Amino acid sequence: MFTCATGALGDNQRTMIGIVSRFVVLAALFCFGTAASAAARVEHVFIISIDGGKPEGIQHSKMPVLQKLVKEGACTWLAQTINPSLTLPAHTSMLTGVPMEKHGVTWNNWSPSNGLVSVPTVFTAARQAGLSTAMFVGKEKFRHFLQPNTVDEFWYDAANAVVVMKSDSGGKVVKKEGNIFAIQVATNAAGYIIKNKPNLCFIHFTDTDTIGHEFGWDTPEQLKAFAETDVALGIIQKAIRKAGIARQSVIIISADHGGHGKGHSQGTPEDKTIPWIAWGQGVRKRFTITDSVGTCDTAATALWLLGVQPIAAMDGTPVISAFK
Numbered sequence: 001m002f003t004c005a006t007g008a009l010g011d012n013q014r015t016m017i018g019i020v021s022r023f024v025v026l027a028a029l030f031c032f033g034t035a036a037s038a039a040a041r042v043e044h045v046f047i048i049s050i051d052g053g054k055p056e057g058i059q060h061s062k063m064p065v066l067q068k069l070v071k072e073g074a075c076t077w078l079a080q081t082i083n084p085s086l087t088l089p090a091h092t093s094m095l096t097g098v099p100m101e102k103h104g105v106t107w108n109n110w111s112p113s114n115g116l117v118s119v120p121t122v123f124t125a126a127r128q129a130g131l132s133t134a135m136f137v138g139k140e141k142f143r144h145f146l147q148p149n150t151v152d153e154f155w156y157d158a159a160n161a162v163v164v165m166k167s168d169s170g171g172k173v174v175k176k177e178g179n180i181f182a183i184q185v186a187t188n189a190a191g192y193i194i195k196n197k198p199n200l201c202f203i204h205f206t207d208t209d210t211i212g213h214e215f216g217w218d219t220p221e222q223l224k225a226f227a228e229t230d231v232a233l234g235i236i237q238k239a240i241r242k243a244g245i246a247r248q249s250v251i252i253i254s255a256d257h258g259g260h261g262k263g264h265s266q267g268t269p270e271d272k273t274i275p276w277i278a279w280g281q282g283v284r285k286r287f288t289i290t291d292s293v294g295t296c297d298t299a300a301t302a303l304w305l306l307g308v309q310p311i312a313a314m315d316g317t318p319v320i321s322a323f324k
């Protein structure tokens with residue numbers, strides 16, 4: 001039912017990071033100055049991450065909103081995330097454009113003592129270029145992205161968080177985590193989008209990962225979570241329309257990792273293969289992306305669309321073939 005194909009690529013490994021974080025960011029800003037604005041291709045970019053959004057899960061679920069975006073846009077089901085495919089390291093690559101050995105985020109929980117992401121993020125560059133930014137997330141660990149004056153609105157709706165136990169493929173319980181379900185995240189984001197029309201907006205839906213850890217990837221329970229996520233996606237798309245910015249927007253939908261069994265970090269193709277879908281202004285319709293796409297390309301594509309120069313070199317490159 002969902003058609004579209006190809007790609008391949010991989011990244012990375014590990015390193016430790018100091019608490020030096022914000023110094024590196026400030027040094028980068030000092031050296032490179034304000035991110036110069038090239039010609040913007042669109043005014044608004046929405047990056048939507050379906051946590052644990054394995055392509056097969058999406059393809060086997062009832063996701064009419066996503067299905068329509070795929071038909072009207074460009075996509076590959078064979079994009080690759082980093083290895084190890086852990087939520088926070090992978091999202092950091094998605095939103096900085098560099099692999100783990102460069103961004104240094106090796107941990108996967110909210111650990112204030114580890115400091116902030118130490119390299120410039122897409123929000124750093126967008127904000128330096130005078131654009132507005134926002135993040136709506138289902139997990140608290142995204143607080144590590146909050147470098148000073150880079151994210152105008154950060155919404156982790158703690159009041160609506162559900163505490164869940166997370167285990168990995170071996171079935172071993174590794175931690176407790178507060179998760180906010182996608183419809184709540186989408187509802188919060190929608191109100192903000194309609195009112196504030198952010199230029200760069202990241203939205204994180206966690207249901208499929210939460211349910212995947214509890215019941216397993218590719219289970220009926222997880223397919224239902226994908227369907228719920230589709231409802232949340234519909235709420236976002238409707239908000240973009242209601243804000244009157246649909247014709248100046250691109251939505252990029254991807255994932256931090258796939259999964260198998262009850263986990264996603266063993267480096268298997270099922271863990272590392274992710275969807276990469278673009279929809280909106282200037283996107284080729286019904287287009288199958290045949291280039292190799294990696295998660296670092298999401299950051300590069302978002303800034304390229306907004307006409308913003310990255311503050312520091314990215315390993316990712318814009319997925320130019322997806323656009324007219």
Ligand SMILES: [Zn+2]
Nearest residue numbers: 051052087256
């Ligand atoms: Zn994840």
